Amino acid sequence: xxxxxxxxxxxGLGKSFxxxxxxxxxxxxxxxxxxxxxxxxxxxxxxxxxNCLSGLLxxxxxxVHLDGRRIDGLRPHEICRLGLARTFxxxxxxxxxxxxxxxKVAAFARHPASAAAEQHxxxxxxRVGMAHLADLDAERLSVAEMRRLEIARAIATEPRLLLxxxxxxxxxxxxxxxxxxxxxxxxxxxxxxxxxxxSVPIISELCGNAIVLNFGEMLASGATRAVLDDxxxxxxxxxxxxx
Amino acid sequence: MLRRFLPALVPTMxxxxxxxxxxxxxxxxxxxxxxxxxxxxxVAWNLMAGFTGLVSLGHSLFFGIGAYTVAYGQVGFGLGPLxxxxxxxxxxxxxxxxxxxxxxxxxxxxxxFSIATLAFSEVAFLLVSATLWLGRSDGMxxxxxxxxxRYLQFDHxxxxxxxxVAFLALTLFLSQAFLTAxxxxxxxxLRDNEGAAEALGVPAMRYKLxxxxxxxxxxxxxxxxxxxxxxxxxxxxTLGVELSIQLLVxxxxxxxxxxxxxxxxxALLIPAGExxxxxxxxxxxxxxxxxxxxxxxxxxxxxxxxxxxxxARLARPSAEKRATADQAPAVEAAS
Numbered sequence: 001x002x003x004x005x006x007x008x009x010x011x012g013l014g015k016s017f018x019x020x021x022x023x024x025x026x027x028x029x030x031x032x033x034x035x036x037x038x039x040x041x042x043x044x045x046x047x048x049x050x051n052c053l054s055g056l057l058x059x060x061x062x063x064v065h066l067d068g069r070r071i072d073g074l075r076p077h078e079i080c081r082l083g084l085a086r087t088f089x090x091x092x093x094x095x096x097x098x099x100x101x102x103x104k105v106a107a108f109a110r111h112p113a114s115a116a117a118e119q120h121x122x123x124x125x126x127r128v129g130m131a132h133l134a135d136l137d138a139e140r141l142s143v144a145e146m147r148r149l150e151i152a153r154a155i156a157t158e159p160r161l162l163l164x165x166x167x168x169x170x171x172x173x174x175x176x177x178x179x180x181x182x183x184x185x186x187x188x189x190x191x192x193x194x195x196x197x198x199s200v201p202i203i204s205e206l207c208g209n210a211i212v213l214n215f216g217e218m219l220a221s222g223a224t225r226a227v228l229d230d231x232x233x234x235x236x237x238x239x240x241x242x243x
Numbered sequence: 244m245l246r247r248f249l250p251a252l253v254p255t256m257x258x259x260x261x262x263x264x265x266x267x268x269x270x271x272x273x274x275x276x277x278x279x280x281x282x283x284x285x286v287a288w289n290l291m292a293g294f295t296g297l298v299s300l301g302h303s304l305f306f307g308i309g310a311y312t313v314a315y316g317q318v319g320f321g322l323g324p325l326x327x328x329x330x331x332x333x334x335x336x337x338x339x340x341x342x343x344x345x346x347x348x349x350x351x352x353x354x355x356f357s358i359a360t361l362a363f364s365e366v367a368f369l370l371v372s373a374t375l376w377l378g379r380s381d382g383m384x385x386x387x388x389x390x391x392x393r394y395l396q397f398d399h400x401x402x403x404x405x406x407x408v409a410f411l412a413l414t415l416f417l418s419q420a421f422l423t424a425x426x427x428x429x430x431x432x433l434r435d436n437e438g439a440a441e442a443l444g445v446p447a448m449r450y451k452l453x454x455x456x457x458x459x460x461x462x463x464x465x466x467x468x469x470x471x472x473x474x475x476x477x478x479x480x481t482l483g484v485e486l487s488i489q490l491l492v493x494x495x496x497x498x499x500x501x502x503x504x505x506x507x508x509x510a511l512l513i514p515a516g517e518x519x520x521x522x523x524x525x526x527x528x529x530x531x532x533x534x535x536x537x538x539x540x541x542x543x544x545x546x547x548x549x550x551x552x553x554x555a556r557l558a559r560p561s562a563e564k565r566a567t568a569d570q571a572p573a574v575e576a577a578s
Contacts, residue, residue, distance in 0.1 A: 054442055080444035088442070094435040096500065105432045108425045109444030117425070157444050 007032045007067055007161055007192050008053075008084075014061035015045075015052050015216075022048040023216045026062070030161065030209075035187050036194040037207030037224060045216040046196040047089060050163050054086045055079040066161065081109055085159035087150040089166045089196075093138035099149060100125065100134040106156035124156035127189075128182055144175040148182070155186060162186065164195040168202060180206060204228060247423050251415035254503040258411050262404050272400045274514055276472060279407040280465055281486075282509030283414045285493040286502065287461035290418055292491070293499030294427065295454045296434030297352075300487050301342075301360030304367050305335040305459040307482035309466025311371065314383040314476045319376070323393040328467045335463030336456045343455040347448055352437075361484065368482040382477025385470065395471045403472040410468055411506075414461050419502055421457065430454055485532075492535045498548025507550045512538065 006029035015023040023045040030036045038046050051057040053064055055076035064072040071079050085106075093102050103121035104114075111117040125131050128148040133141065141149060147167050154162055164183065168176045180202060187193050197203050203210060204224050211221040212233045220230040227233060245252070258279060265272030284306060291297040309331040316327035346359050372380040388394045397403065421427055429450045432440035441447050470476045480486070490505070497508025512535075519534060545552055 056438060056442065075446070076438075076441035077444050077446045080442060086442055088439060092436055092439065094432050094439075096435075097431060101428065101431075105428045105440065105445065106443040108428060112425055114424050117428075153443055 004031060005068055006030060006065075008194070009065040010053070010062065011064075012062035013049070013052060013059060013064065015048055015057060016060045021216050023052065023213070024061075026211070026213070026218050028211050028218070028221050030192060030194055032160075032192055033187075033190070034192060034209060035183070035207045036192075037203040037210035038194065038196045038213065039198075039200065039203055039210060039227075040213035040219075043215075044213040046213055047165060048216075049213070050086060050165050050196065053079075054084060054163060077109075080157050080159075083158075083160035084163065085154040085157045085161070086163035087147075087154050087165055087167060089169070091143075091146040091150045093141070093146060093149055095139065097138055098134065099130065099136050099138050099141065102138045102149060103152050103156045106153040109157045120158075121152075121156055124152045127155060127186065128152045144171050144179070147171070147179065151182070151186070155191065159191060161192045161194060164193060164197075166196050166198065168197060168199060176202070200228065248416060248419055250502045251412075251419040254415055254506055255408075255412045258408050262401075262408050265404050266401055269400060272404050274517055276400065276404055276407055278506075278509050278513045279404070279411050280469060280472070281489060281513065282493065282506040283407070283411045284462050284465035285490045285497075285505030285509055286414050286418060287458045287465070288490040289494045289499060289502075289505045290421070290430075291454050291458045292494055293501075293504070294422065294434065295430040295451065297451065297455070298357045298491070299360040299455075299458075300357045300484070300491070301362070301364030302458075302462050302490055303482050303484065303486040304338065304360075304364035305462035306466035306469070306486060307364075307367060307371065307476075307478070308335045308338060309463035309468075310470040310476040310481040311377060311383075311466075312463075313467045313470035314385055315377060317385050317394060318383060324395050324467065324471055325393075328464060331463045331467045332460045335459040339455045339459035340452055343452045347451050361487070364482065364487060365484065368478050368484075371482055372478045378477070380478055382475060382480075385474040385476075387474070396474070403468075406468055406472075410464060415502065417457075417461075422502065426450060426453060488535070492538065494548075495542045496538055496548055498550030498554070500547060501550045501554060504548050504550040507553075508548070511549070 008030040010029070011027045013023060013026045014021065026049060038049065040046050048057065052059050055071070055074055055078070059072050062072070063070060066082055066084055069082065071082060071084070094105060100118070100121055103124050104117050107117040107121040107124065111120050122131065122134065125134055128151050130145065130148055130152060133145065138149060151164070151167065168179060171179065183193060183195070183206065195207070207224045209222060210224040210227050212219040212227055212230070219232050220227045261275050265275040284302070288299060288302050291299055312331035312334060313324065313327045316322035316330065342360065342363055346356055351359055371377050377383065385394070387396055391397065429440065429445045432443070432445055433447055433450060437447055466481055469481065493508030493512060494505040495508070496512060497506065498504030516534065542548070547555070
């Protein structure tokens with residue numbers, strides 16, 4: 001392996017809603033194996049960026065390459081099958097399905113046969129420590145469990161890159177720490193992770209590299225430490241967060 | 244395997260039993276034929292409405308395609324069911340794909356999808372009602388032929404009952420095979436949250452078209468059987484909105500979340516309608532619509548349908564540990 005190729009390469013990505021520029025000129029690369037952070041205050045365009053990457057929203061400008069293959073303009077299910085999975089900030093399990101069935105829907109992306117899909121769904125549940133909840137009605141889970149279900153569904157599609165959208169928001173410190181540990185373990189198992197998070201301590205602990213968004217523009221990118229020390233970032237994000 | 248197909252097997256056995264009773268009693272056989280035929284079409288309709296969240300109010304279009312293909316195929320070209328049934332199913336699949344592509348391309352869902360399907364079926368109703376060679380609103384008789392078997396013309400009702408048992412079994416087992424495999428999971432995921440489903444690798448368009456085509460093909464087969472059974476088709480009984488609404492009512496009363504729910508709805512409501520007609524006489528035209536309205540009020544009290552309540556009661560011991568607060572009032576209301 002000479003000159004490793006970035007797993008995700010985003011160049012000049014922009015997204016406008018009418019006259020409003022939600023995201024403009026965002027460029028960065030994510031290398032295989034890392035945990036990559038996206039930070040920024042509310043309304044900075046983090047979720048919009050995720051929606052563009054996963055195909056839910058069409059781009060207004062720029063390109064996205066996954067492992068050298070251009071993916072912007074593809075449908076969400078195609079992007080998923082190419083190996084990019086995501087979680088949603090607002091977690092909603094499929095209604096009237098058990099926890100296992102929820103994950104099975106995702107496992108079908110790689111395993112068309114029902115028995116194989118079920119087996120892999122159970123594995124995915126085991127990876128987030130929810131094997132014992134498999135037969136429960138998915139709507140009866142706690143918030144922290146629903147977040148883990150969301151992750152289980154995403155990893156059941158066997159992604160190379162996993163996009164986590166504010167998985168830790170609203171969890172207790174203990175729950176957040178447990179989830180962080182799980183994220184780290186999934187990463188260690190070979191899944192590259194890109195995460196949006198509010199909490200600076202968590203980002204600086206988990207992520208080697210990060211970008212900072214503010215009003216849809218990229219303020220800084222690079223090693224997380226350096227990014228967080230950036231004066232502009234201090235002012236735009238940390239300053240307001242401290243108040 | 245047996246467990247997987249139990250929801251198809253049990254109603255099929257009951258239908259065979261019903262057919263057996265019908266052999267002894269011709270009046271019962273007539274009711275059995277209507278229940279089996281419309282109930283099975285309602286099962287096909289429910290693949291879309293109950294399992295995929297696509298509530299079609301235009302399924303009479305596909306039923307009508309089936310019925311009129313048989314009628315015109317025989318009157319115009321002398322074709323028997325061996326030719327007309329497959330043609331009817333192909334035509335229904337093609338229409339469903341066209342309508343589906345149009346509706347889903349523009350993201351129609353919920354009420355808008357329902358209204359669009361209703362519009363298509365109403366256009367067909369008006370067109371057929373005005374077309375001379377399709378008998379206009381008077382309908383078409385299927386002429387009796389000396390070659391009775393080729394045109395499925397029998398002196399008794401029971402052979403039609405037998406065909407309908409086969410149609411019911413085919414629909415139930417085929418539906419259950421789809422529902423317990425990947426398409427069934429994808430349909431239910433799409434019903435609930437299309438965006439999340441797509442992000443998990445579900446090709447929404449393809450699977451919505453699949454369920455639409457499957458449902459339309461089975462409905463057209465039902466319409467074709469209807470035409471051969473009654474040897475008569477007219478726009479009102481095969482293309483009218485009343486038929487589409489019947490499917491909706493049977494589904495809601497019987498339970499939309501269950502494979503056999505609509506069949507239960509039909510088995511309760513069609514005989515009830517017959518009884519009402521017997522006791523109130525034929526003067527009350529549209530009495531069944533009033534009855535349906537009353538039943539819809541019942542449906543508000545039992546959102547999972549009678550089948551859902553029944554299922555919850557049967558499954559109570561195993562469901563105890565996750566008995567939900569919202570299920571409890573429904574069970575009480577039934578007792």
